[in-house]
Structure formats: structure tokens, C-alpha cells
Amino acid sequence: MHGITTIRGDRGRGVIPRPTTAVTAVLARCLFRALLAITGMAGAGAALAMETGSGGPSIAISLADRRLYLTDTDGGTRSFPVAIGRPGVPIPVGDSSIQRKRRDPTWRPTANQRRDNPALPRAVPPGPNNPLGKFALDLGWPAIAIHGTNDPESIGTRASGGCFRMLPEDIEAVFTAAEVGMPVRVARDSLSGGAPERPASQPVKTVPVAVPAAVKTAPSSPPPQPAVPVPPVAIAPPVPSPAPVADPRCATVTAPLRRMICDVPALALLDGRARGAQERFLAGIDDPAARAAAAYELIQEERRFHERIAALCWIRSGTEGDPAVAAAAQSCLTTALDRRLSDVAERIATLRGGTRMAGRP
Structure with a gap:
């Protein structure tokens, strides 16, 4: 047989086929290519894991969207509106993490805030006048936190001193899901993907159906209806605003x-x-x-x-x-x-x- 060499055993009990040098080279090349393919698949899988699953639960804040995006353990993402720093106030951008969780926090104005406004108290205890609300997540940047607020109307605007304010019910949900060490990223650009929001309900499109000429009939005019007198509607006069008194x-x-x-x-x-x-x-x-x-x-x-x-x-x-x-x-x-x-x-x-x-x- 071509390409096969027969070697007899010491006692001549059988014939054992052995590949020649050319066949050996072909088999080696095939085995090497298979190993390369397996290695490439493993590398692609590792890269995909690093790209999609390495971060786990995390928080991302978009200054352009003025929203906080919370990624849960199952990969689902929830978003919440936030208030960001007012014009002229530096806002930290980049990567950080949750350093501490505080329930019913005490607000202590920074030295700069007290220098700019000496009337500020040294501390504001928990309560309705506390600007931090009931929950606070301290980040790695000094004096920067994700917290609630006693001014819900400011959410979605540029109104804070550099922190990220949330509605009371929203910060409670984030506070419950967050853990110390959870990564937080603050980005200037939009993270919403640019998809426009669809209206709550879309109008139903109607397709006109052609009606044969033989079936078409002239619209019948409704019989005249007697006029019904409409009683006049009493309109309450507007409540006047209190007259101003100059200071x-x-x-x-x-x-x-x-x-x-x-x-x-x-x-x-x-x-x-x-x-x-x-x-x-x-x-x-x-x-x-x-x-x-x-x-x-x-x-x-x-x-x-x-x-x-x-x-x-x-x-x-x-x-x-x-x-x-x-x-x-x-x-x-x-x-x-x-x-x-x-x-x-x-x-x-x-x-x-x-x-x-x-x-x-």
C-alpha cells in the first residue's frame, strides 16, 4: 500500500501500520490549526465577558441626560432624573465608587460654603430642612455624593453644589440596590443612545377600503333637531394676589x-x-x-x-x-x-x- 510501511513485531505476531513522514506532517498541521481555533474562541469569549459582565452592578450618571442609570445584578438598567451642579460649579467626571452609605444623614457645609455664606449653620440634622434628604451615597471625590433632597422641583436642573440630587423615592431605590464599592462613572455625554421617546399611545392608522360604485349611497341628512337653550355658565372671578409691600x-x-x-x-x-x-x-x-x-x-x-x-x-x-x-x-x-x-x-x-x-x- 502506498505511503504505509509495515513493521513486524519481534515475534511476527502481526503487522502494525505506521504513517510515513508526509502523512505525519499533514496530521500535525491539522492539529495545530484546531488548537489555534480553540484558543481564538476562548480569547473571544474572555473578551466578551470583560466587555459585558466584568462590571456587574454599577451606576452611570450622564450630565447631558441629567439622569442616573443603575445596572442591576441581572443586567437590567433603570434610569432616574437627577439634579447636577449649577453653572460655575465644578462637576467631577470620570470613574469613582461608593465609599459610604448614610441613612438619615447630617449635612455639614464645607469650609468654602461657609466662607461664601457665613450664615450657614455648621450642621443640619436629619429632618425636613436637611438638603440631603433621607439617604446619601458618598463617592470617592471629596464632598460629592448621590443623595435625596428637600427641594424636589430642582430635580432635572442645574441646581446643586456639585452633588447629584434625586427624588426621595428614587434615592431610596438606588440606596437599597447600591453596595459599598459599587463602581460609579460620571460622563459628560448622553448615555441614552439617542433613541427618541415614543408617545404613550400611537394613533391607529386606517386604510381606506374601496367601495364599488353600485354599493355607494348618498349620505342621508339627519332630521333637524330643535335648538336646546344652553344656560349661561357662571365663571368665578380670579382670586387676586396679595398686594405687595416693599421691603x-x-x-x-x-x-x-x-x-x-x-x-x-x-x-x-x-x-x-x-x-x-x-x-x-x-x-x-x-x-x-x-x-x-x-x-x-x-x-x-x-x-x-x-x-x-x-x-x-x-x-x-x-x-x-x-x-x-x-x-x-x-x-x-x-x-x-x-x-x-x-x-x-x-x-x-x-x-x-x-x-x-x-x-x-
């Missing part, structure tokens, strides 16, 4: 927050309406002692409002020097003063419940 301190005030309110007419109008509601309420109190006590409560309420909003809107000396920062601060302050009108009304209603008013027994 007498505007001529000499120097505090940055009060100065901004006095210098911007729209802000002064909102502040004047809240002030007018308070003064009319105090003027209607018959008992002098009760009037003084109510006035003290309102003054303390205004002071707490100023301290919180000065930090929230990042209003400090020099804010007006940067047009972009000043515009952001004024927008933030407009929202806060507009909400203050309803807060003052609620506070007055509470005080009125325990105050002797003029004309009342």
Missing part, C-alpha cells in the same frame, strides 16, 4: 440674597406679596402679646428661608459678577419665592388657629 431695608441692605431680591423687580414683587400677606395678618391680631409672638414666628421663618435658599441657589458675594451664574441664581430664587407665597399662607393659617383675631371672641 424697607432695601435702601441699606448688603446681604447678597436680600440685595438680589431688592435689585431684581420680579423677585421684589414676589417677596413683596409674601410680606404683604404677613403684614395684613399681623394687623388683624387684636391682642398685642399674640401679635408680637406671631411676628417673631414669621421673622424666624423668614430667616430660616434665607439660610436655606442662599445655600440652595448658591447666592454669595460676587454672584452678580458672572452673568451665567447670576441668571441661574435668579431662576432658582424665583422658584423659591413663588413657593414661599403658599408656604406663608399655610404658616399664617397655622398661626391663626391659635391667635386671637380682631372681632373674634
Whole structure:
């Protein structure tokens, strides 16, 4: 047989075929190629594992989307809106991780924040006035965290001091899923993939069906209906806004927050309406002692409002020097003063419940 050499055993009991040199070379090449293919498949599998599964649960934040993306252990991703740093405030970008989880955190303003606004307290304990909300996830960057907020309307805007704010229910979900050491990446670009959001419901497309001419009939006109008289609808007159009362301190005030309110007419109008509601309420109190006590409560309420909003809107000396920062601060302050009108009304209603008013027994 061609290519086969026969070798007899020592005792001649059988014939054992053995490949020649050419056949051996062919078999070696085939075996080598098979090993290469197996190695390449293993390498591709390892690369895919590194690309898709090495990170595990993680958090990504897009400054462009103003959203936080939470990847769970099963690979599913949930997204939540966040508030990011206001204009002029540096926002960390890159990779970090969760260093600590805090439930009911205490907010301690940084040295820079206290230097810019000496009226800030050294610490704010847990409660409704705490700007961190009920949950906080401290990151590897100094004084940067993912946390809740006591100002839900700021979510989705540029309003923070560099941290990432979330709605109370959203931060609770992220806090529950997060673990210390979980990687966090902050990116400037969009992470949504650019897919436009579809409306909740799509209109149903109707396809016209051709009707034979023999089947078509002229539309029948409906019989005339008697006219039904429509009764006039009474429209309630709009509730007038409280007349504004100017702040007498505007001529000499120097505090940055009060100065901004006095210098911007729209802000002064909102502040004047809240002030007018308070003064009319105090003027209607018959008992002098009760009037003084109510006035003290309102003054303390205004002071707490100023301290919180000065930090929230990042209003400090020099804010007006940067047009972009000043515009952001004024927008933030407009929202806060507009909400203050309803807060003052609620506070007055509470005080009125325990105050002797003029004309009342």
C-alpha cells in the first residue's frame, strides 16, 4: 500500500501500520490549526465577558441626560432624573465608587460654603430642612455624593453644589440596590443612545377600503333637531394676589440674597406679596402679646428661608459678577419665592388657629 510501511513485531505476531513522514506532517498541521481555533474562541469569549459582565452592578450618571442609570445584578438598567451642579460649579467626571452609605444623614457645609455664606449653620440634622434628604451615597471625590433632597422641583436642573440630587423615592431605590464599592462613572455625554421617546399611545392608522360604485349611497341628512337653550355658565372671578409691600431695608441692605431680591423687580414683587400677606395678618391680631409672638414666628421663618435658599441657589458675594451664574441664581430664587407665597399662607393659617383675631371672641 502506498505511503504505509509495515513493521513486524519481534515475534511476527502481526503487522502494525505506521504513517510515513508526509502523512505525519499533514496530521500535525491539522492539529495545530484546531488548537489555534480553540484558543481564538476562548480569547473571544474572555473578551466578551470583560466587555459585558466584568462590571456587574454599577451606576452611570450622564450630565447631558441629567439622569442616573443603575445596572442591576441581572443586567437590567433603570434610569432616574437627577439634579447636577449649577453653572460655575465644578462637576467631577470620570470613574469613582461608593465609599459610604448614610441613612438619615447630617449635612455639614464645607469650609468654602461657609466662607461664601457665613450664615450657614455648621450642621443640619436629619429632618425636613436637611438638603440631603433621607439617604446619601458618598463617592470617592471629596464632598460629592448621590443623595435625596428637600427641594424636589430642582430635580432635572442645574441646581446643586456639585452633588447629584434625586427624588426621595428614587434615592431610596438606588440606596437599597447600591453596595459599598459599587463602581460609579460620571460622563459628560448622553448615555441614552439617542433613541427618541415614543408617545404613550400611537394613533391607529386606517386604510381606506374601496367601495364599488353600485354599493355607494348618498349620505342621508339627519332630521333637524330643535335648538336646546344652553344656560349661561357662571365663571368665578380670579382670586387676586396679595398686594405687595416693599421691603424697607432695601435702601441699606448688603446681604447678597436680600440685595438680589431688592435689585431684581420680579423677585421684589414676589417677596413683596409674601410680606404683604404677613403684614395684613399681623394687623388683624387684636391682642398685642399674640401679635408680637406671631411676628417673631414669621421673622424666624423668614430667616430660616434665607439660610436655606442662599445655600440652595448658591447666592454669595460676587454672584452678580458672572452673568451665567447670576441668571441661574435668579431662576432658582424665583422658584423659591413663588413657593414661599403658599408656604406663608399655610404658616399664617397655622398661626391663626391659635391667635386671637380682631372681632373674634
